Amino acid sequence: MTTEVVKEVHLRDSSLPDNELHAVLARTWATPRGLIGWLSVVDHKVVGIRYFITAMVFLAAAGLLAVAMRLQLARPENGVLGPDLYDQVFTMHGTTMMFLFGVPVMEAFMVYLVPLMVGTRNIAFPRLNSFSYYMYLVGGVMLWIAFAFNTGADAGWFSYVPLAGPEYAPGKRVDFWAQMVTFTEIAALSVAIEIIATIFKQRAPGMRLDRIPLFVWAALVTSFVIVFGMPSVMVSSTMLILDRLVSTQFFNPAEGGDALLWQHLFWFFGHPEVYIIFLPATGFISAIIPTFARRPMFGYLPLVLALIATGFLSFGLWVHHMFAAGIPALGSSFFTASSMMIAIPTGVQIFCWIATLWLGRPVFATPLLFTIAFIVTFVIGGLTGVMVASVPIDLQVHDTYFVVAHFHYVLVGGAVFPLIAAIYYWFPKATGRMMSERLGRWNFWLAFIGFNAAFFPMHILGLNGMPRRIYTYPLESGWGSMNFFVSASAVVLAASFVILAWNIIYSIRKGEPAGPNPWNAGTLEWTTTSPPQDYNFARIPVVGASDPLWTAGGLAEAHGLKVESRELVVTTTAEAQPDLRESSPVPSIWPFLAAVTASATLIGSIFTPWAVVWGAVPVGVTLIGWFWPKSVPEDEE
């Protein structure tokens, strides 16, 4: 083709000295200024940070709701929250934590880190990336605005029918919940697709499958779990909306529907959901431990296989949420077995981590402290998980505070502690400044003690007959003293998050300057500057080992990419041999416009099905605008 001729005259990085190269790349990859430019951004780092900040705001909001609930439950027959408000509050807490914090915050780290770790200049489909962020933002804000106007979902984060159906959930509360699910699922699925494509095609030359950093493996498996798990909740929440809006009969037993159909569809997503949150967390741990043990990870291959096995098994467990709903005995014992099996890969990971620490020379920085907190608490959560996997035990503890304790040990101990560790670990890379170690230790001790003191007693409360989701309990129940202690400890836990927030805000301005590689870590993101330039890497690294920065002789580099237009190298899927030079999309306002039209359509459809018909047109227009190529071939997506 004619472009062949054109190519030769293009400016190449090979022909440039470093300083000029930086200047040209900075121009090429810069994000335009102004409001339009701010909304048009396609830089994975910017989008990742926006994801992170938004998710943390939702964490704070949902955390305050938790405090409100503990206030109400601190004393028997308490009157802080009435039943109607309490139901909205615990539903908003669960929904926000799972859909608006848990998954998105992990997406934030995947979006920010994966391109840096595989050594490319931007994520695959960056416009889809910014679109996904706007969808997530609108979905979450919509849910909270509704809540502010007494239209907060009140049927639990699982919205069991018929309680969430047209007859027993009057008004629009549940419709907002179901539509919010649609928003966040669109976002999560988009991110999953970008991550898969990035990891398959945009790894730095030489990063063979066996050299992929473990966090990237975790991100890959997570993305596949999203791709196979999330459609389930899309289908079920769509059916719920249809039941509520146009009177379909999916969940109406009187007309051939079934209430348990919802539970099957929801938990087929709902259980993998836990692993969508947990697998990236294990990725954090696998990235942090080698750095602070100052040695390569012990058992790379077993760890990768464990991740993959967990991903597969996570789809074989959903029925263990339904043991009490009346499932044939044979079926339930199968799901007991599979639920127990998933403990094996998790065990493998834990043993390998401990072995790495044993063989290494640990440095007790805050990230490692939270890693320790993770192992100590998560093992408890895992073991109580094995308990609830047993049908008979589950029949006693299901829907009690024992289960509340269990999944907070799994999700806070197993995901939030690693998350905090990850924040302390990668904060220098993202901001160029270190976080305060002194505050870090306070943060650690308050979080560790506050969490265990707040949640361990819940095991006993549950065994003592306290069900979940009750807005009050009688004095005679004898649950009062322990609930008071739990509430008090919850305040300590909350304080630890205040310190974390303060540490972040303080360190952004006053933190110690961090070099490119303050922890002396081994993976690619630490080769580039902190914070990284818009183009991530001035020269594309060539990878020769799984911890390239720890191999003697430094990194080899590739050259020959155009620098006056956005270009990145596409490598083969398995061997990561250089294969193509593809152009990476420039900033565009269209994803934002598409998100606006799509949001209007989805919100409108809460009130009338016709919104979808009328909305289809503007959505189509914006999508065409998005994909219509611009003048120069390089700008094509």
Added chain:
Amino acid sequence: MKGDLDLSKLQTHGFGPRTTMFWGTLAFITLEGTAFALAIGTYLYLMSINPQWPLGAPPPGLLPGSIITFVMLASVVPNHFLKNWAREENLPLVRAGLVLMSMLGIFILVIRGFEFPQLKVSWDTNAYGSILWFLLGLHTVHLLTDVADTIVLTALMFTRHATGKRFSDTEDNGVYWDFVVLSWMPIYVLLYWVPRW
């Protein structure tokens, strides 16, 4: 400055698994396939818990659905050629193929309009009606999006943008059409023949 690996001789666009877009399309197909599988699973689940099936309605009328099935199966052939022409970057033939595929798509959409009444049950009559409309609706949405995509691509091919990367887009679009056809087959059997057993 040490240069260990020279990328300057690499092509700027490729086809199939070599490209990023192909894997993106494949991921989309996978998640939509999962959605179809779950909807089909729902149909079978509802069938299994209801003693008689179809519920209070005659089996759907065969004609429009069968026409669509036939046309779709037939369309696989030109679609296959189109993909090859795209790989050969043969603009005139690609244009012709795209126009043909667009027209086939529109034709199928029109027939689909006649298909819904042939279900002979409203979505709010009972769960049977609901899942029928859901399955057909779900597939129609995919049909709509792909036909729209094909038409836009056709338009593109008659502009100055009909260059390298468009051809691999055309191929990916063809792959997606195969998926739309493939996903229809089990639904066709489910909607029209299972109730007749």
Added chain:
Amino acid sequence: MRIKLLAVGFLALATAGCERLPKSLDSAGRGAEMIADLFWFFTAVSAIIWIGVVAALIAALFRRRDRTSERNAEETDRAAHDRAARVVVTAVGATVVTLLALTAASYFTDRGLVNLTGDNALTIDVSARQWWWAAEYASSDPSQRVTTANELHIPVGTPVNLKLSSADVIHSFWVPELTGKQDLVPGRQNVLRLIATRPGVYRGQCAEFCGLQHAHMAIIVVAEAPKDFEAWRQRQLAPAVEPATDEARRGREVFLQKPCVMCHKISGTPAGSRAGPDLTHVASRRGLAANTLPFTRGSLAAWIADPQSVKPGSKMPLTQLTADELNAVVAYLEGLQ
């Protein structure tokens, strides 16, 4: 401050843990016993595993690292690596074996629970509503069917089959001392099998979130000697007692003219609706409003006068009775032994 917190923590755990066992481990039923045994087994195993892991972690973090290995680091490292590999493989093997053991134990307990029945089993149809429990004791002879609400009586030692159904949303029947829980799902019927081993009064409450008053949907199960149970059953079969006093008689008139009659049944009177709890023997029960209140004259009056402040959202409306209408109705109802 840390230390104080821990101290308080252990105190609280102690007070809760030691003064008496948590309800679901303090079994008064065959099912609960089996589950408790299984639970203790799991807990013991888990405790051992957790201690093991944490010990290994501490050792790994704080083990003494000799300077010598700085020199000839290569082969010492390889040796250590191989040792670690052996340990990890053993640990994984141990995990697999343990899990198999636990699965087996769980499976056999499960079978035990399913077989908790006998041919002399007593069958009770329990139907849950927002937010109370309706119960009917099955019998081939309609005149022998006891209808009651929110309080079950069962004979100790006799197998009981609870046929569980729901009239509106999903609820869950759970009396921790007796056995595990079972959901009541609209459009389905589940069966919960239990055998009480120890006489007593056991309080349970709905365990599946069911709306505004999920917190106030308690049920009392009275396990008593077979002859006491039989006596109770006979009393329940009798129609409502005639009101003794003038006030009570007036109370019945009010009951039949005012909204009460629209939802409640009192056998032997024209009141026959099943929308609300059967009140034929309401005064023989221990609680009111699904055991939200104890059954006393005072609480009865309070409940009828303003149900929405006792149980906001309850389906029992404000009936706007005058003061003496209220007193009369209360007098009538508290006579319904």
Added chain:
Amino acid sequence: MKPLLIAVCCCLVVSGCKREARDVRGAPAASSNAGLIVMSTNSPGADSPVKTVNASAEQYNGNAYHISEGQRLFRWFNCSGCHANGGGGMGPALMDDKWIYGSSIENVAATIREGRPNGMPSFRGKVPEQQIWEIAAYVRALSGNQPQSATPVRSDHLNAIPHMQKPEGGEEPPSTSSKPAEPQ
């Protein structure tokens, strides 16, 4: 996005707050005229029914909670016995737009409270005042005289009730059913 959100807020403020309130006690004020017997001035015939107006009745109109409570009571008190889920039987149909005694919630409530000649009994005293208003609110929903957003499209029971919210009624375009699946 800003204007969009603002728009959403607005429609939530105006409709949302009223629609979503869970006023479990009902308005005692609504029972203002419950005490004395009021002989309704309404009479069947050509002359258009007189509208009696009751301020506090407005809190029942358009309130999702009260309307769904009305749906439950309609079943509990077996209104279907005569009105057959609104389709009409020995009593008049409630789903059409023909009102013998007026369509305002006050008139419907009066009809339930006082009863009407040939058949409709009086429920004064039998059905508490707030429940009368709830049933009245639901009866108006049957004929589409309540905002759709506050009306349950169906009950979880055998649906003799043709769903109240068929857009335009009759056979729908495929879109209504298929489109909400679009996000896939």
